[in-house]
Amino acid sequence: MDATSAVELLEAQPRVWDHSLSYIKAMTLQCAVEMEIADVIQSHGEPIALSELAAALEISAAKAPFLSRLMRMLVHMGYFTQVEQQIVPEEELYWVAPLSQLLLKNNPFNARSLVICLNHPNVVDPWRHMSAWFRSSNDDNIIHDTFAFAHGGKKLYEVCSADAGFGQLLAESMGGDSWMFSRAMVANCKEAFEGLSSLVDVGGSTGTTAKVIAEAFPSIHCTVFDLPNVVAAAAAAASAESLPNLDYVGGDMFTDDIPPADALLFKVLINNLCCHFLTERVVYNVSLFS
Numbered sequence: 258m259d260a261t262s263a264v265e266l267l268e269a270q271p272r273v274w275d276h277s278l279s280y281i282k283a284m285t286l287q288c289a290v291e292m293e294i295a296d297v298i299q300s301h302g303e304p305i306a307l308s309e310l311a312a313a314l315e316i317s318a319a320k321a322p323f324l325s326r327l328m329r330m331l332v333h334m335g336y337f338t339q340v341e342q343q344i345v346p347e348e349e350l351y352w353v354a355p356l357s358q359l360l361l362k363n364n365p366f367n368a369r370s371l372v373i374c375l376n377h378p379n380v381v382d383p384w385r386h387m388s389a390w391f392r393s394s395n396d397d398n399i400i401h402d403t404f405a406f407a408h409g410g411k412k413l414y415e416v417c418s419a420d421a422g423f424g425q426l427l428a429e430s431m432g433g434d435s436w437m438f439s440r441a442m443v444a445n446c447k448e449a450f451e452g453l454s455s456l457v458d459v460g461g462s463t464g465t466t467a468k469v470i471a472e473a474f475p476s477i478h479c480t481v482f483d484l485p486n487v488v489a490a491a492a493a494a495a496s497a498e499s500l501p502n503l504d505y506v507g508g509d510m511f512t513d514d515i516p517p518a519d520a521l522l523f524k525v526l527i528n529n530l531c532c533h534f535l536t537e538r539v540v541y542n543v544s545l546f547s
């Protein structure tokens with residue numbers, strides 16, 4: 258190997274490190290969500306010193322230096338800002354950046370469940386099995402998706418049925434996304450709802466999308482149709498803020514009757530297979546918005 262090639266390789270090496278360690282950002286974000294760091298700093302009401310943050314998070318003094326590293330990473334990722342400290346210059350001060358709004362528990366559009374869901378072993382494992390999937394030789398009875406391959410042949414929703422906690426997490430994971438998406442949809446696509454008197458949101462999860470539609474179009478009766486355990490939790494949570502034109506029906510869309518309606522909404526359901534607004538006619542392709 259000549260000297261130029263050696264230098265080129267040396268310069269390329271950090272990229273391999275970068276690619277191989279890129280999971281650190283995901284894990285750092287998950288840690289911030291689990292520890293509710295954004296909530297703690299926001300409720301402090303002003304920039305918080307590292308020692309105060311450590312105390313509020315009940316982190317021991319011995320581990321506080323590691324909290325400093327975590328916070329610097331989160332600053333680098335854009336969730337927090339580091340503020341100049343005048344009084345005790347050596348003390349680090351942190352404040353929330355706009356991006357951290359997406360981590361706050363009291364924001365209806367937060368992405369907390371999404372972060373936890375996307376880092377869940379059930380979701381990460383298929384990626385770890387990708388080469389084994391490519392190399393597997395059962396082409397006669399090919400298991401098309403790597404998810405099923407990594408889960409003993411079970412598809413996503415079969416895993417959800419077997420693991421109710423994960424099913425609930427998946428159902429909730431789109432909540433913030435749906436909240437923002439639905440508001441944009443009802444504001445920009447009013448014509449898609451004209452003439453409808455009923456709509457079923459199939460796989461409607463906690464009802465975020467249906468709620469937005471029901472509020473925007475009181476003349477449309479909206480039904481959230483999802484697996485019974487998901488619907489039970491969603492309906493219980495919704496009872497306090499119930500809308501007269503919104504209800505919940507539990508069932509399995511593969512085996513149970515979907516309630517009849519003028520329009521069926523399939524949003525982020527069964528991979529890309531059903532990413533459409535369906536009625537007797539196709540009203541809108543949801544993927545246009547996502």
Ligand SMILES: C[S@@+](CC[C@H](N)C(=O)[O-])C[C@H]1O[C@@H](n2cnc3c(N)ncnc32)[C@H](O)[C@@H]1O
Nearest residue numbers: 414428431435460461462483484509510524525
């Ligand atoms: C990725 S989430 C999408 C939720 C919602 N449509 C949205 O866009 O926010 C998929 C939803 O489909 C539901 N689901 C999965 N299998 C189902 C089935 N067989 N019948 C009805 N709903 C199902 C899940 O419980 C989950 O709430």
